[in-house]
Amino acid sequence: MRVNLPLSGREVSVGENANILSTTDPRGRITYVNPDFVEISGYSESELLGEQHKISEMSARIAAAMEQQSAVSEEINQRIVSIRGRSDQHLEIGRQSQHSASNMALLADRMQQLVKQFWSVRRA
Secondary structure (H helix, E strand, O other): OOOOOOOOOOOOOOOOOOOOOEEEOOOOEEEEEOHHHHHHHOOOHHHHOOOEOHHHHHHHHHHHHHHHHHHHHHHHHHHHHHHHHHHHHHHHHHHHHHHHHHHHHHHHHHHHHHHHHHHHHHHO
């Protein structure tokens, strides 16, 4: 196969009806290329068959990157769930505190009434 030189500066026009098709085996080696693929690639069919498909290598890299992103997303999701749980706990504690404070205020009012009642009876 030819040396795969960098493609920068190389432009290939692709016809509007071009159908670029290739197939690979499970290891990413090219098993079939159609005439449009051969023409656009710049290689002969015999040079392409059996070679590692560059798109397969790229797909493997993309799949690995997506797997990493998925793992990071799952970790972020778990942390969000944890934060949500803690927020719910703090909200419940706040509600309990508000309820306790209301009860304390009622008890303080009742106690103040009893104190007034005590002093009014005591002075009489």
